[in-house]
Amino acid sequence: MADVSPFSRYEQDRDQSDRGQLLVLTGLMLAVTLVILAVLLNSVIYAENLGTRGSDIGGGDPVKTEKSLTVAAEDLMIEINQNSDSQDNHNALADDLEVEIIEWYEQANQYVVHDGDYSEIQNLETTNGVQIRQTSPGTFESADGEADPSWEVVREEDNARNYVVKVTDVHQTANNPDASELDTLSAFHIAAESDSNVWNAHIYHDEDTGNNVLAAEDGSDIIAKCDIDESNPTINFSASTVSGESCEAAVFASNLDSSYSISYENSDQIEGEYELTVDNPALENSEKFNGPGGGDPYAVSGIYSADIEFRYEGSQIEYESVIRVAPGKL
Known part of the structure; x- marks a missing residue:
């Protein structure tokens, strides 16, 4: 016998409505899950980009500063060596190099260091050498x-x-x-x-x-x-x-x-x-070479290499290194 209860139609409609709501809820949860997965994936990709680029979080600043300092120090060393003569001893050349590097760094530092960050150079150590020239x-x-x-x-x-x-x-x-x-x-x-x-x-x-x-x-x-x-x-x-x-x-x-x-x-x-340039200052006294003004080949004092301690501190990074300055090494 057929169900003629006045509530049967209502219950059927309610069941269909519940199923519809369930489908909507399931779809909404799936959409939220996909969004969360997309956000997580984008976060991973972004983090990897930060790790490779470095500069976006300040990691590139000390590297850029170090590279600029190295190039400048090499150029200054070449210039000081080329301009040396018989009146210049190793101590005078080392003092000149230190003064020039510090002057360059103080001027450049205001452009390469971000607000709130700090960097410094210290303990310049030079290796005495001799320049052999003809x-x-x-x-x-x-x-x-x-x-x-x-x-x-x-x-x-x-x-x-x-x-x-x-x-x-x-x-x-x-x-x-x-x-x-x-x-x-x-x-x-x-x-x-x-x-x-x-x-x-x-x-x-x-x-x-x-x-x-x-x-x-x-x-x-x-x-x-x-x-x-x-x-x-x-x-x-x-x-x-x-x-x-x-x-x-x-x-x-x-x-x-x-x-x-x-x-x-x-x-x-x-x-x-x-x-x-050779890292043996004794060659200045070798009979194989004249002194400055005595004809070719001749030998004069020079700086063979230098080491500079470099330190950088920022809100998100601390960096220390010893920069080796030896332009034109064979």
Whole structure:
């Protein structure tokens, strides 16, 4: 018998309404859940971006300041060394460098440090060195008057940097020599030697191309070779370039460890100028070099390197480091 209760229709409508409300509630909860998941995902992505960028939370400020300070200190060291003469001793050069760095930092600090942050530099420590220079074109023979055109410029226990050679004339010619022919060729070459390996950079004039050539070899094989199509090239061994262009043969001592001697072989077969800085102040008194004004090559006091303690404090970061200043290290 059919249900004729007056409440049956009402109850059916109420059941349908409850189910509808349940569906709406379920949909709303699902939407809220999706929103929460989206917010969480965006938070994770944002946090990762902060971690990589750093600067948005102040982390980039000490890094930027440190990099700027390093570049400025290197430029100041180069300038002070270049302007040094026989009247400047190591203490005077170190004092000049400290004054210049502090002056630069005080001016720059007001632009790179945010409000409420704090930074400082302190305890500048310098390593004394000597600058070996030949500033007038001539052969690369030593100043000791010895007839031997082969001589040691830097000992194995010493370190060198800022090594630049300017070539004005090459005496020895060759015709695309291989490694064995280079070994017997009387061309000028720079010899870097460690306990177990050698690296030689030969400079000669190639008869076929009419160009000068820089060829690097390891005693048995040619490592790299660069044709030089200009008469007065500048070889920067610290930057691995020839007249500003990258040159694999100018990658100094590429097959050696950090400790090696540097010698000139057949130094009467080239003419030009050169300079390098060595961390051995005793070379100022070596018979191989003249004093300032005494002819080439000569040696003057210089700063080999410097260490600067750097500290930065901000609301969200504390940073400390020791900045190493040694421009043109080989």
